Amino acid sequence: IAGITQAPTSQILAAGRRMTLRCTQDMRHNAMYWYRQDLGLGLRLIHYSNTAGTTGKGEVPDGYSVSRANTDDFPLTLASAVPSQTSVYFCASSDGDSYNEQFFGPGTRLTVL
Amino acid sequence: GQNIDQPTEMTATEGAIVQINCTYQTSGFNGLFWYQQHAGEAPTFLSYNVLDGLEEKGRFSSFLSRSKGYSYLLLKELQMKDSASYLCAVKDSNYQLIWGAGTKLIIKP
Numbered sequence: 418i419a420g421i422t423q424a425p426t427s428q429i430l431a432a433g434r435r436m437t438l439r440c441t442q443d444m445r446h447n448a449m450y451w452y453r454q455d456l457g458l459g460l461r462l463i464h465y466s467n468t469a470g471t472t473g474k475g476e477v478p479d480g481y482s483v484s485r486a487n488t489d490d491f492p493l494t495l496a497s498a499v500p501s502q503t504s505v506y507f508c509a510s511s512d513g514d515s516y517n518e519q520f521f522g523p524g525t526r527l528t529v530l
Numbered sequence: 531g532q533n534i535d536q537p538t539e540m541t542a543t544e545g546a547i548v549q550i551n552c553t554y555q556t557s558g559f560n561g562l563f564w565y566q567q568h569a570g571e572a573p574t575f576l577s578y579n580v581l582d583g584l585e586e587k588g589r590f591s592s593f594l595s596r597s598k599g600y601s602y603l604l605l606k607e608l609q610m611k612d613s614a615s616y617l618c619a620v621k622d623s624n625y626q627l628i629w630g631a632g633t634k635l636i637i638k639p
Contacts, residue, residue: 457631458631459534459617459619459628459629459630459631459632460573460617460619460627460629461629462626462627465626475626507572507573518563518575518578519575519627520575521572521573521574522572523571523572524571524572
């Protein structure tokens with residue numbers, strides 16, 4: 418079934434640990450995105466990639482890094498997790514044209530203690 | 531700064547009509563999107579407006595006025611399954627989506 422998968426579904430992490438959230442899409446979309454969603458706030462863009470080999474910073478990039486080695490995969494890494502990174506993380510993809518909607522993965526619920 | 535405003539919560543009755551408003555102030559405008567998000571799930575696309583006017587899609591319609599920085603989502607013949615959060619998002623001059631905090635819609639029998 419075409420779509421976006423994310424792993425893990427949920428994770429509890431000790432502060433200071435390194436963590437990589439995985440995201441894979443099989444729709445051959447050029448653009449991919451990482452958002453975080455916190456209660457009472459809108460989705461906030463962390464990093465994005467318009468095409469394989471390129472990445473850009475979003476609204477809240479500090480403490481996160483991404484890579485885009487190929488079209489399908491877009492992992493998000495927390496180098497040294499802090500409690501303020503407790504959130505629900507969504508990966509999304511789109512064809513990249515302005516009128517095309519973004520398709521979202523099921524999300525990863527991350528708790529940093 | 532960029533800002534998307536929508537009501538935090540609304541309540542409506544099954545079978546009725548509800549209108550969810552969204553106002554925006556962004557650096558540039560390349561379209562407005564509405565998404566639906568059920569609790570604990572991912573957002574899913576509902577509608578897209580880039581020109582002024584009404585777009586109708588079944589029980590859902592979306593309206594845009596660019597001069598007023600205003601949109602609304604109209605849901606008709608409400609069903610219990612429509613209980614969800616509705617997210618308004620604007621694509622800015624950098625073609626990035628700026629998201630509102632969402633409107634939680636509660637449907638009562």
